[in-house]
Amino acid sequence: MSAFNRNLIPTNETPKDYAIPTPPTDGITQLSFSPIADYLAVSSWDNQVRIYEVNQTTGSAVGKALYPHEGPALCCTWSKDGSKVFSGGADKAGRMFDTATGQAMQIAQHDAPIKCIKWVDSGTTPVVATGSWDKTLKYWDLRTPQPVLSVNLPERCYAMDLIFPLMVVATAERHVMIYDMRNPGTVFKQSQSPLKWQTRTVACFNAANGYAIGSIEGRVGIQYLDEKDNQTTSFSFKCHRENNVNVYAVNAISFHPLHGTFSTAGSDGTFNFWDKDSKQRLKGFTSIGCPIVSTTFNRNGSIFAYAAGYDWSKGYQQPSYSTQQIKDAIFLHAVKDEDVKPRAAKGKR
Incomplete structure (x- = not known):
């Protein structure tokens, strides 16, 4: 059941955002901003991981580095100090790129493609x-x-997020595995997704006390870890739908680093900003004309990056929606504070 107050929904705005030059030549899989500077890592199906430097003053970006996988690169992330980029791919390898030396090396190996990769900020061991x-x-x-540790999952890993000490892993068949990184070898909690269809994305709350999960059915679940909170405040809501007839996948969820509000982006080509606490949509934007496949905020939440491209949500040769009509692109949206700041619930001051 949708718990958002539809009477408070603002009108949509057409996004007028900066397109980064020389984007990947095939489907973008993940965007990740450095935690210390405005550098954006991008993994893609053309087997490359690219790093762009974003200049917020001029509103521009330039490519600074790239390194290859031996197959499509499916994910990327940064170390806490911003000196390393990590990525995983269909070549079953995890790789590390040193931004100081410009050298890349393999640091992980699996028996199948690596779908998700995260830096574990334990404060001691680089993991x-x-x-x-x-x-x-x-x-x-x-x-x-x-x-140093291998943990069996009930199914294939589809999505993963980590804000220490919380890590949430979503797999096929709607399994959700929750881990406390202070005891990473033991499942803290295992459950089924609150959503009825396949999981596409998961994102931890900034306070590491819960997570948001999105699925192919145009729905998002807000889940708190504490059982008492779970009974009183966890909920799900519909989004990325047209008159509740055309239903689109929720491909990406990102939390604002300062305000704790969050974005959703989907196969309908729209992105929205939401406040989970007051249960309001803060800002909506009209469709860019093709799916949005990944999103991320920079370290202070002043830049919202989103990637456009085909997400195969309509199949391999869908006549009205083919890859020939869609160009892979990365856009930078200048975030207005009033669009992402939390608001009081209706009737409260």
């Missing part, structure tokens, strides 16, 4: 977590070639 279609979750100490 990277990888989630794969081989139904395992592995932890890698960058100082050793073998995984």
Whole structure:
């Protein structure tokens, strides 16, 4: 049941955003901003991971580096200090790129493609977590070639997010595995997705006390970890739909780093900003004309990056929606504070 107040929904605005030059030549899989500077890592189906430098003053971006996988690159992330980029791909390998030396090296290996990769900010040991279609979750100490820990998953890893100490892994068949990174080898909680259809994306709350999950059915679930909270405040809502007839996948969810509000983006080519606490949509934007496949905020939430491209939601040779009509692109949206700041619920001051 939708818990958002439809009486408070604002009108949509047409996005007028900057397109980064020389984007990937095939489908973009993930965007990830550096936690310390405005550098954007981009993984894509053309087997490359690219790094762009974004200049907020001039509203422009330029390519700074790229490194290859031996197959499509499916995910990317940064180290806490912004000195390393990590990525995983269909070549079953996890790789690390050193921004200082410009060198890339393999740091992880699975028996199937690596769909998700995250830096584990333990504060002591440099560890990277990888989630794969081989139904395992592995932890890698960058100082050793073998995984320090391997955990079996109930199904293929589809989506993963981590805000220490919380890590949420969503797999095929709607399984959701929750881990406390202070005890990473043991499942803290296992459940089914609150949504009825296949999971597409998951994102941890900034406070690491819950997560948002999105599916192919145009619906998002807001889930709190505490059982008491779960009974009183967890809910699901509909989005990325046209008159509730045409239903689109929710491909990406990103939380604003300062305000704790969040974005959703979908196969309908729209993105929206939401406030989960007051249960309001804060801002909506009209469709860009093709699916949005990945999103991310920069470190202070002043830039919202989103990637456009075909997400195969209408199949392989869908006549009215083919890859020839869609250009892979990355857009930078200048975030207005009033569009992402939390608001009081209706009737409250």
